[in-house]
Amino acid sequence: MNKFDIQIREDGDHAVIETAGYLNDSLGEQLSEKARELIKNGYTQLVINLEKTTLINSIGISILIEIIEALHEREGALNFCGLSDTQERTFRMMALAKYAGIFPDEESAIANL
Amino acid sequence: MKDSSDPILGDGLQQAHETQNTAERTMERLIFSLSELEHLGQTLISGYGNFNHSSKTYLRITLGTLQVTRGVILRYHPTGLNLDVVASTPERVFPPIPIEPEEVDNLLQHPYIENSAPPAGLQEFFTRSAELIETVDVRLWVPLKIQDEFLGMIGLGRFLGRETLEEWEKELLTTLAHQISIAIAYSQMVEGIQSEKFRLFMLAESAPQICQLLEPEDAAEQVVLQAVSFLDANAGALMLARPEQQELELGYAFPETLVESVQYNGNQLVIPCGEDAPVSPEATSVDMLKSVVNDGIPGHCLPESDTLFGGKNLMAVPILGRDGDILGVLVVGDKEERGGRIAPFNDEDAVLLDSFAKQAGVAIENAHLHQEALEARQLQAEMEEARKIQVNLIPDNLPDILGYEVAGYYEPRGAVGGDYYDCIPLPTGRWGLAIADVSGKGMQAALLMATLRAGLISELSRGENSTSGEAGDEVPPATMYLELTEMAMTLNSLLYASGTEEKYATFFYSHLNPETNVLTTLNAGHNPPLLLRKDGTCKWLGEDVGGIPLGMFPNDMVSSIAEYEAEHIELISGDVVVYYTDGVTETVNIEDEYYDEERLLEASKACKDDSAEAIREYLHDAVVNFQGEADQFDDLTLLILKKK
Numbered sequence: 001m002n003k004f005d006i007q008i009r010e011d012g013d014h015a016v017i018e019t020a021g022y023l024n025d026s027l028g029e030q031l032s033e034k035a036r037e038l039i040k041n042g043y044t045q046l047v048i049n050l051e052k053t054t055l056i057n058s059i060g061i062s063i064l065i066e067i068i069e070a071l072h073e074r075e076g077a078l079n080f081c082g083l084s085d086t087q088e089r090t091f092r093m094m095a096l097a098k099y100a101g102i103f104p105d106e107e108s109a110i111a112n113l
Numbered sequence: 114m115k116d117s118s119d120p121i122l123g124d125g126l127q128q129a130h131e132t133q134n135t136a137e138r139t140m141e142r143l144i145f146s147l148s149e150l151e152h153l154g155q156t157l158i159s160g161y162g163n164f165n166h167s168s169k170t171y172l173r174i175t176l177g178t179l180q181v182t183r184g185v186i187l188r189y190h191p192t193g194l195n196l197d198v199v200a201s202t203p204e205r206v207f208p209p210i211p212i213e214p215e216e217v218d219n220l221l222q223h224p225y226i227e228n229s230a231p232p233a234g235l236q237e238f239f240t241r242s243a244e245l246i247e248t249v250d251v252r253l254w255v256p257l258k259i260q261d262e263f264l265g266m267i268g269l270g271r272f273l274g275r276e277t278l279e280e281w282e283k284e285l286l287t288t289l290a291h292q293i294s295i296a297i298a299y300s301q302m303v304e305g306i307q308s309e310k311f312r313l314f315m316l317a318e319s320a321p322q323i324c325q326l327l328e329p330e331d332a333a334e335q336v337v338l339q340a341v342s343f344l345d346a347n348a349g350a351l352m353l354a355r356p357e358q359q360e361l362e363l364g365y366a367f368p369e370t371l372v373e374s375v376q377y378n379g380n381q382l383v384i385p386c387g388e389d390a391p392v393s394p395e396a397t398s399v400d401m402l403k404s405v406v407n408d409g410i411p412g413h414c415l416p417e418s419d420t421l422f423g424g425k426n427l428m429a430v431p432i433l434g435r436d437g438d439i440l441g442v443l444v445v446g447d448k449e450e451r452g453g454r455i456a457p458f459n460d461e462d463a464v465l466l467d468s469f470a471k472q473a474g475v476a477i478e479n480a481h482l483h484q485e486a487l488e489a490r491q492l493q494a495e496m497e498e499a500r501k502i503q504v505n506l507i508p509d510n511l512p513d514i515l516g517y518e519v520a521g522y523y524e525p526r527g528a529v530g531g532d533y534y535d536c537i538p539l540p541t542g543r544w545g546l547a548i549a550d551v552s553g554k555g556m557q558a559a560l561l562m563a564t565l566r567a568g569l570i571s572e573l574s575r576g577e578n579s580t581s582g583e584a585g586d587e588v589p590p591a592t593m594y595l596e597l598t599e600m601a602m603t604l605n606s607l608l609y610a611s612g613t614e615e616k617y618a619t620f621f622y623s624h625l626n627p628e629t630n631v632l633t634t635l636n637a638g639h640n641p642p643l644l645l646r647k648d649g650t651c652k653w654l655g656e657d658v659g660g661i662p663l664g665m666f667p668n669d670m671v672s673s674i675a676e677y678e679a680e681h682i683e684l685i686s687g688d689v690v691v692y693y694t695d696g697v698t699e700t701v702n703i704e705d706e707y708y709d710e711e712r713l714l715e716a717s718k719a720c721k722d723d724s725a726e727a728i729r730e731y732l733h734d735a736v737v738n739f740q741g742e743a744d745q746f747d748d749l750t751l752l753i754l755k756k757k
Contacts, residue, residue, distance in 0.1 A: 022368075024347055025449045055338055057345045058311040059451055062304065069166050086318055093314050094307065 005052075006030050008038070014045035014113055016106060020052035023060035027053075035067045044076025045113040049106050051082025061094055068099045077101075081109035139281070146178045146285055150292065164188065164300030168200035171296060175267065175289045176202060179282055183270025185249045188297060189217070189263055193454040196265065201249060209452065210242050217263045225283065226254040228268075253278070255286060257294040264297040308345070312465060315343035320472035324479055332480040333364040336432075336473040340445050341367055343469075344462055348425055348446035351432075352384065353477075354406060354439050359387030361402055361442060371422050371446075382421070398427055405429045405442045411463045422446055428458040430470045434478050441477070443470050492555065499559035500525065503533075506559075506566050511536050514544055515627050516757055518725035522733055524749040531558035531618065532694045532750040533566065537573060545573050546623040548639065548692040548752050552616070552662075561611060565618055565663070568607045572600040590633070594679040597624065597635040601660065601677035605637070608664025617665040621655060621692065623754070630756065632690070633681040638662030640695055643714060645721045647687030651714060654690070655680065684756040689721050689728060692752035696745070700736050703743045708736055725755040 005020040006027070015038045021027055031048075038046060048064070050056075071078050079101040083091065091097050103109040152174060168186050176184045183203065187196040187210070195209040219234045226232065228251045231239045239246065251268040258264055267290055272278060278286065319339035326332040333351045341349040348371050352361040363382035366372050372382050386403045398419040401412040414427040425446030432441045445466060448456045458466075503525075511519045514536075521534050531551025539545060547569060551562045600622075608616055619639035625632050634642075636655025639662075644652045660677035671677070684690075693713065700708040713732070720731035729751050736749060 022341075022347075024345070025451060025453055026347075029453075055342050057342050057449065058308040059345060059449055061311055062307065062451070066166050086322070089318060090311070090314060094311060 006034055008034055010038070010043065011110075013043075014047065014110060015043040016047045016049055016110070018049040018052065021055075023050070023053045023056040023063075025057075025059045028060045028063035032063050032066060035070070039070055039074065039076070044071055044074045046071065046076070046078050047106060047109040047113065048078065048080050049082045049109070050080060050087065053082075054084060054087075056087065056090070061090070061096070064096060064100075065094075068096065072099065077113050079103055079109040079113055081106050142178070142180075143285075149174045149178050150288065154292070164199070164297050167296065167300075169204075171293050172200040172202060172267075175286075175293070176269070178289065179269065179278065179286060180273040181269045181271070182273060183249045183251075185245060185251065185268040186257075186265065186293065187268070188265040189257075190450070190452065190454060192450055192456040193452070195454075197452060198245060199265075201245075202270075203248065205248060207245050207248075210238075210245065212238060220256045220266070221258060221261060221263055223256065224287065226256075228252055228254060255290045257290055257297060259294050259298050262298075264294050267293060312343045315339065316465065316469055319343070320469065320476075323476040324472065326476060326480055327483045329477065329480040329484055330365070332473075332476045336443065336476060337365045337367050340443055340466060340469055340473075344428075344445050344458070344466060345449045346445040346447055347449055348422060350422065350444045350446075351441055352382075352402060352406075352444065353441040354386075356438070360384060361386050361406060364441060384421075398422065401427065401429055402442055402444070405431050406439055409433070409439060411467060413458065419446075426455055426457060428463060428466060430463065430467045432470045432474045432477065434474055440474055443473060495556045496554075499554075499556040502556075502559040503531070503562060506533060506535075506562055508535060512538060512544075514625070516630070517625070517627060518753075518755040518757060519546075520725040520729040520751075520753040522729050522749070522751045524733075526696065526745040526748055531562050532696065532748040533562050534692065534750055534752045535566065535569075536752075537570060539573060542627065544625040544627065545569070546625060546692070546752065546754060547620065548642070548694065548750065549618045549620040550639065550694045550696075550750075551618040561608065561616060561618065561664075564611055565604065565608060565620070568604050569600075569622075572603055590681055593624065593633045593681070597622065597633060597679040598677045601635055601637055601663065602668050602671065605663045605666075605671055605677075606668050609667055611664065617662040619662045619695075623690070623692075625754070630684045631681055632684055633679055635677055635679045636660065637677060638665075640693060640698060640710075642693070643691040643710075643717055644682065645689045645691070645717055647685060647721075649718070649721075651718075652682075653710070654682070686756050687722070688756045689717070689725075690754040691717050691728070691732065692754070693732075694748065694750040696747035696749040697732075697736055697751065699747060700740050700745060700749070701743050702739055702741050708739050712739065725753040728755065729753045 007018040009016040009018070017031060017034055019027060019031055023031070035046065068078055080091065081103045082105070083102060088102055091102060101109065101112055103112060172184055172186050176182070185201040186199050188199045189196055193209065194213070195211050197209050198207040201207065216235060216238045219232065223232060228239070228246060245251070249268060250270040252271060253269045255267050256263065257266055323332055323335045323339065326335060337349040337351050341347070348367060350366040350371060351364040353364040355362055361384045363372060384399055384402055386406045396418060398414045398421040401414040405412045409431045411428065411430045416424045416426050419425050419427055426448065427444055427446050429442050429444040431439050432443055434440045443466065448458050448462065450456045507523050508521070511521050519536055523532060523534065531553065533551065534548040537545040537547070549562070549565060551558045551565065553561065604620070608618060620637040621634065621639035621642060623632050623634045634654050636658065637660050641653035641656040644654050658678040658680050660675050661671060666674065691713070698707065698709050698713055716732055716735040717728070720728045723731065732751055
């Protein structure tokens with residue numbers, strides 16, 4: 001929970017961003033920066049794996065929304081995976097699920113990009 | 114200068130033609146501008162209304178409409194007192210620009226500001242913005258506002274093909290700036306609604322979840338994490354109340370390193386919070402916690418006064434149990450805003466945290482009740498096992514001793530105690546009569562009793578073998594005294610070394626030689642047995658020579674406090690010895706009176722001429738009748754020895 005980290009795995013036409021720790025302003029900005037870099041490098045198919053992120057605040061949510069918007073502008077797609085039940089309900093309630101897919105694991109998230 | 118006039122058209126006609134062309138171009142730009150305004154309006158209401166994301170579109174439309182090559186949009190953050198560069202052409206990353214409240218007031222007075230001629234009071238602001246101004250080559254600034262609320266600024270660079278904007282262009286710029294201001298205000302509103310929606314959802318979602326947690330540690334962790342999450346804090350802690358010690362003890366902290374720098378009681382954060390706890394000259398975060406726990410109202414603490422969590426902006430609320438008792442204090446630290454800014458917690462935050470704390474109180478109490486129920490079940494199972502051990506240690510039937518009657522009784526009452534009696538036959542035809550009351554209860558007491566009994570039997574066996582062992586041989590009193598005191602010291606050492614916390618036992622031992630009718634006794638802190646002579650006289654045995662209970666102190670300390678001493682008496686026909694535990698004399702009635710030694714003496718006198726069994730029954734009934742409806746929590750044990 002206290003370990004903050006972001007891992008990137010680029011594979012063909014898509015990339016996976018895996019976060020660990022509290023997705024707040026600090027980790028969210030790092031995530032946003034990594035996503036911008038990937039988009040700039042032509043990756044418009046992204047998966048964000050939140051399995052190691054059990055805590056998110058509203059700033060983290062707003063940053064995820066920005067990433068969704070940035071990808072939509074480029075006709076890209078974003079799928080989430082590794083969400084807890086509460087996170088999934090939160091994402092649906094905050095309408096993130098309307099513009100991004102939610103999948104139980106990384107494999108299915110990639111397959112459905 | 115080259116004459117550019119049309120040789121065919123006359124000057125007047127050409128001028129009219131140029132005017133018409135200018136009007137047409139202006140009309141075209143106006144039509145373009147209107148379509149772009151519509152585009153801008155669509156941008157405003159589309160998506161999530163996130164201004165930071167849409168700002169590049171606003172800047173592009175503004176620059177395109179006004180035919181300006183470069184520009185910048187700044188967004189004002191009142192909590193941080195700075196301006197963020199949210200969009201710029203050329204696209205660069207700029208640090209936030211600090212701005213003073215007076216400068217904000219000053220900017221609101223001007224619809225346009227020429228960068229080359231900043232109004233009085235704004236020169237320093239423009240100096241601070243020098244890097245941005247130079248990069249974008251800003252010529253004209255327009256403050257963004259709605260009524261008197263300052264929202265940001267738009268800066269325009271070089272105007273394409275002209276030095277200044279025409280009047281109609283300025284009016285168009287005013288309209289565009291107003292649209293951008295609306296977009297910022299709308300974005301703020303949407304962000305606020307999204308944030309509130311998130312917080313309320315998390316509150317509704319997390320409260321029932323934490324109430325289902327059964328482990329107190331899990332409940333403490335989730336209470337802190339959920340509070341941190343929906344208040345956008347970056348730290349939190351749960352301090353649990355220990356009312357008996359008048360202390361607050363850290364239950365959980367996020368992040369785990371939050372209190373690393375603070376050393377209270379080693380690694381454990383414990384804060385005295387009683388009324389007489391020392392108060393620092395200046396209110397600190399420790400004082401805030403004391404105030405919350407003592408007054409039961411929310412508290413705040415500024416970073417400079419936070420001595421506990423490394424200088425954070427803190428808000429704390431009490432956590433109340435069902436009965437209104439304060440279970441602890443929930444603390445959150447440093448409310449985050451976008452861009453790494455820390456905002457103060459406001460009244461709405463306090464209300465929200467207070468609401469959550471009510472649910473947290475239920476959750477923490479539930480988890481503790483569940484824990485207690487589990488422990489009670491475990492204790493009950495342990496008690497049953499202990500009871501079995503204890504009952505097995507007490508003889509089912511007492512032996513026949515030539516010339517004597519013996520009767521014993523043991524009645525468990527309440528929690529398993531550690532009463533024990535025994536009548537042990539010795540190889541030389543002598544008898545060892547013992548009664549003891551082991552401290553503590555449950556399995557610990559039962560095991561201690563078993564240890565005592567095993568040690569006693571071992572010592573008696575050893576003692577009998579070492580002295581002249583033929584039945585009927587009289588052991589000199591001095592030898593017997595020495596043997597008994599040595600036995601007491603050995604048993605004391607055994608119990609002291611048993612390793613349990615409450616490891617002592619009151620113990621009374623009688624060594625009976627039925628041949629000589631000599632009863633040698635030793636008391637280790639036990640209730641003195643009553644000797645009732647046939648002639649009606651009486652004596653409390655071991656009352657004056659009693660040592661301290663076994664296992665309470667090591668042997669070398671026993672020697673210096675009160676050594677064990679033995680004494681002996683000779684029994685004659687009709688004499689009765691009543692052994693008992695404190696469950697007899699400390700039986701209380703409904704008027705809170707003790708049965709006490711006086712009543713035991715009177716009852717014993719009343720039945721001393723009966724058989725040992727009848728005496729036992731009489732004394733038991735006397736105690737039970739005295740008790741009446743009152744509850745009892747200690748075992749009742751009697752051992753009667755009567756010389757026929």
